[in-house]
Amino acid sequence: MKRIAIALLCAIPLWAQTPKKYVLIEEFTSATCPPCAPASEALNQIVNPAAGIISVRYHMYWPQPTNDPFYLANPTDNGARRQYYGVTGIPDAYVMGTQNVDPRSANFRTVVQQELQRPVRLAISIEENRQNAPTIAITVRVRNVSGQAMNLAGHVLHVVVLNRKVEIPDLPRRIPNSNGETVFYDAMMKMLPSASGTALSGSLAPGQEQSFQFTYQLGTGELWPAGQDYVTAFVQNTSTREVIDAGTNLEQRLTLVRVQLAAPSPQFAQVPRSQQITRTLTLRNLNDRPYSFRLIVDASASLVPQGWSVSIAPDSVEIPAGQSQQFTLRVSTSAQAEYAHLVIKPQLLSTQPGAILELRDTTVLVGLLSENTRYVAYWGANSWFSSVYWQPGKQLPAIGQDFAPLPLLPEVMEAFPMRQFQLAILPMGTVPLRAADGSLDYIWNDLQQALQAGTRVYVAANAGLYWAFDPNSTNRLPDVQSFFRTTLGIQYTRLQQRFTQSGGNVYLSSFPISGVAGDSIGDGITATANTSTSFYNLYTDIFATTAGSPARAVFYYDNTPSALGGVRVILPSGARVVYTSFGPEAIANGQLRLQILDRIVTWLLGSGGQQAQPRIALSAYSIRFDTTQVGQRSVQTLTISNTGEGTLRIQQIELQGQDASAFNVPDRDVVPIVLDPGQETQLDIEFRPTREGFHSAQMVLRSNDPQEPESIVLLSGIGTVGIDEPVALGIRLLPNPAAEAAALLLPEGHPGAVVELRDLSGRLLQQWRSPAGMQRVELSLGDCAAGVYSVHVRIGQQWVRLPLVVVR
Template sequence: MNKWIILLTLLAFGFAGAAPRKVVLFEQATNASCGPCAASNPRVQQLISQNFGKIVGVRYHAWWPGTDPMYTHNTTDNRSRIQYYGVSGVPTYMIDGSNYGVPGSLDAMTTQMNERLSVPSPVALEAFYHYDPESDTVTVAVSLIAEEALIGENMVLHLALIERMVVFATPPGSNGESEFGDVMRRMYPSGEGLTIGSLDAGTELFYEYKARKHRDWNINDLAAVAFVQNNANKEIINAAISFPTIKVETSDPMVDLLELNNSYVKNYQLPNNYDDTVRVTLFIADLDLPQDWSVSFLENRSDELSLTILPGESAEAAIEIVTGNEAGTVTYKLFAKNEDDPHGYGNSLDYFGFMQSGDVLLVDNDGGANYQLYYTGALNAIHRAYTYVEHGNLKYISDNVRAENFKTVIWHVGWSSPVLTPADVEILTAYLQEGGSLLITGQDIGWDIFNNDGASNFQEAKDFYTNFLDAVYVRDASGINSYTGVPDDIIGDGIAFPLNGIYTKYPDELDSHSALSQPVFYFEGTERIGGLRLDAGFPTFHKAVYLGFSLEQISDPAIRQSIMARSLAFFDSLTLEFITGDINFDGVIEAADAAHILNSRAALENLHPYSAEVANVSADSTISALDAALILQYEAKIITELPYAFDAESYPAATSPLLHYKGFDGEKHIVEMQFNDSQNIFALEGRLEFSPALEYAGALWNGLAESSLASYGFAESAIHFAVAAPEIINLDELSLQVHFKMTEIREDSVSVSLKKLRLNEEASLDDAAHLNFVISSLENPGFPGAFELKALYPNPFNPMTTLTYVLPAVSDLTLQIYNLRGALVESKDWKNHPAGEFSYKWNAAGLPSGIYLIRLSNGHSVKSVKAILLK
């Protein structure tokens, strides 16, 4: 019997109005006769069993490479889901619909799970399973509530019946496995699921299916798994399982920068949202800490704590970390085991605490070989303080790997693989872009990145190798295992050594990519390169030393210490010549330097602190577009020296900015920013903010003089712009045309606002102009139907107020302001003023207190309002 019911209330199942609990779906294609499946399944099982409730699994059994009774049990549904993903080899796994291929390390899969957990779901799901022994019938059901709108015509609801652990007395296939987790038994209503399409917020769906129990099923170990999938891109929107899962929550940070001889408490909550009592045992697992540190539950000073959580209640637990006299790091996993789960599954949260010592970060990436002792020994011998972190724990402190925290990162690889993961590349790229320094050592770094069999053979790693090390991988195993330092080099001069036999010798031969990097070591008797150093200069100013060998391959500790000390001295040295206005440190002050300043003001690039130090050519407290203008003046010989103190009083800047709607070209809405009545402007900058219903689709400067420079960029949901010129800009001819597309967010009217407008280096205008326009449909924008002058705000005012007005059609517009004697104190005329809603800021700083009459005429009617100026 099938039932599909759309309910109009949000009362059922107790989660109406709450943020939907996000659960990640792990799917896998596997086979009982697949050897690689047997090798990877323990890692998969560990992922699910330690994170049960964050992630749930459904595993499909394939018809190859050999015998598999779990495939023959349900050939139709297994084929349907495996073919849906286009799987051509087993094992293959999918996390939330993304195909990741063969299961890799537990860390990699955990990272993929956590990335999906951070993506909120608009729908709340709850799955149900029940067995009726009288009728020998299995019932599975799912409830769905759209807490927010679910948009997409290809949304499909799936309901799977799984057996959580299928156990055979003897292996049923040829790979030696006899236990199989999360085995898919049935898909309801089929492997194709049920199309639900888009759902409005507040929609609730309920689906139920009943079927006769199959003789092969263990009724006490069955569960229902529900999930919503977007067939357009295979993304899983959310998932749920019928078996009660533990949820572990905390508002405390799970990464801490610790201090010696201190105490830190971490508080955890475990809510029970089910109808039954839940029994939980908490364990402090995988604990690693210095000898004189301690970690324990506050409740019993133990590493284990038992809890009983009644329905609808929440239990609490606290863990105390006590540091001692010894510097180091601490890691643990809080594992909440469900004592009512026959398989011992549970949920967990990881904690990492570290202690920063000095400005050197040593990352131990040697695969557990303990070769880091050669690096710590060298650092200790030269009395250089350092912070040590194992590579597996780097993910916890990735946000702390900043150039402002660590001047140098030492990336010790040894002879391990992978030398770099995608996450590593992301961390190191961001670090070096901030101007950090990297010492990277290992004999197979180039091979692992560029050889097709290498574990780091992906494009981002290749780009990092080329762009940030400025290196070329020539070949592996050069055949020469002794090195000579390059004469007169800051690192290599006078050093010579052979590689020892700590492991097989396969040192990489290198070359410089752009000739910016310099050789440090040659292979003995040749000029073939075995080590490089790089002083990158502008724009990153990062430095790197790349050695195609590792320190543990050098037997003489004095040589290890010399290489370490000289590398750090190279990083610590500063050879730049600081010339005011020379932003890119090429020894010449030119338009390119001005462009870098404008790009920074337009959110297109970040100025390194070195560049920022020479960018303030106006010798005040800020960097602005005016600094770019002064550089252009210097290049044009209008001024003869920098820094130059700009006299703002001699050049009082002013303009009347205007935003107006230019029309719809069939694809995009066009808004133009213009300026009227401009005076003494050499530079301006600001940003355009717009409604969420609008999506930025490009921009174009018009009327830009040949001697001027302009930039614009999109960042932080706004368009940032900056303009500079060596002479006063004719802003009346300059405009910025911005194109917008409509998003899926529906609004009756949308707005664009000009914010933080700064002329030269005067104070910014927070709200310089505003535009509203009405969208009656995506193709037909409409405008208000009446000429209207809205009330001033503020009123009374001092010295500035904003006048908002509405024009139903393009008109010639006149603004006149009179005092009580009838004298005209200000007047403005606009020809062909566009239709829409606009704002005009009136600055009455030069007028006395009193009552003023503001009149606005469009040629057909006159609107007026009184303004009270109080000083």
């Protein structure tokens, strides 16, 4: 009886088996369109042929001039698809022809998942013959698997030749208006026989099949890397634009290459100037065959300062199956303060005839800040940061040698908190100081701690008061309102729009900015803003001082002294703040911008006529030790400097906290430590774990610095027992930001994991346990409010923390 059942199963026709459902995403993009870069990256995170999600990317000719290489290679087919969909702006995307959704939107993944649930009506398969290459012959078969007859009149079969991955590392240097992209996925190269497709007709009965033959020529040059071409086909209703179904031969040709890249420890560090430093990274080949790799610095996502050099050795190496290889990162620093933001990723060098080898993107971030950096400016919220803040700041004699740029990223601000610097410049543009969804809490909290510690801060926020007070704002938060009213002593009047619209065009409105006569910053300053389309402000808050305000007016708008646009404040902590609701970028005159920045910096750093005072400066306010085995010792060095004008005396060094006994300062009894102005000393700090797991403590330095009598350094480290390799590294969290759910991808072969979701206060919200070897943990986020959370993963004795942003 069993033998008969097997025979019956084998007799089921192939078309009756459940065919695979493919969801087709058609994206319109360009290498010269700035917002297209993040849209394509978002799409890259979603496209997954194994899960049935595929894409076709059409490249457009705008913004002008027309220099997108993929558009220039085939303007006819790219243009025909643009006209068919009526695309007038990019990025743009269509899911199965009818759903017009931005890949960056929160509901994009939901739309795709809904389409995946729809049944397959037409199974589309593709066979190819490469015997006569570079002429490739293909057969496309369309079979009705719906169970009922289908009328194909009014439908077209589109056949697309694509290249899976094209890398053009020097493209941003070759085209003047590049958006920085260097890697392009699923680019449409040809449509067969043309963009008009093949008209279908007649009725297709259940199980009935039609076949179509095509040929194409492999191209040459950088747009046609060897072995990357494949074919996707889809049937589309010509009037409704609905894509009935799609198919591809990408999966037949695709071989996924899996690796784990372990970050160096520590990932973030302050490094000496004019020296060469090294870091070790480990790459593991998780496949069942050897492959050759190199590690590279991703130029499109990294910042290498001028005067620094970066290299990784060895340049190439074959790693046996299941084995690891160490690579050495060498960085040579310059004499000036700088920050290197290095995104490092593996590059696959091996090829395999007849297959598309695809290395899933895996990266690590290494952040290196010059020692004794005293002044910083933050980039990420202002489009003109380099030309308006960074380059002029380096020209100022008071700060230039010790002035570095830092990105507004949570991990960077955690590693190098604002309070460890004497001066910080925070250009926020139209971004609020704090958001109701919690996504900007890391910036807000860091700013408040810096002001309490006496750091001098210049904040340029065009709409900060609007976001805090305006009835139309969604970010009216009491603590931000208190900051403006009580701390700075200013109150919101209105938000002034600095442009007009007519039809579909936007026209800038120029406006005067005046300095307050006799003020140390504003005296004699007169400027007309928004006179250049290269530098402008679209909005500016107009505000006034409160009764009894500590603020002093610096700038005003529109020739109206009561319409304030800038103030300066000295806080009880000794911190100084300059707050403007315009960015200097609104002023086209570069020399005038430099003069304003120079005056702001000079006032912020001034002592205000007080007696000469000491000022303590630490090379770090947070020290994270390497993973250290129990019974062993790790040592790190803290540099203490006196950047003030009086003699600094450190009277006491104390270790506090539950794990204080795990840390030691050998010279803590050698007090007082006396430093004259400009002098510095070094203090060794030891980590000696007595147990497995995470340790934390505080080191308190008590000195005669009137602005910072107690300097607190956070100490942390992990004690381990005989762990040879960090298997927990390489964990991925997708998507991030997330809405209703996220997936945690764990390394292959892990011995079991504990996953915790915590809020910013550390409160445990949810916990999951993953059995050994299970590589995917689904995190349900439906009950989480919008905000920033932490996902803690424990594998063995290792803990890894990943930030997670929940959006609504």
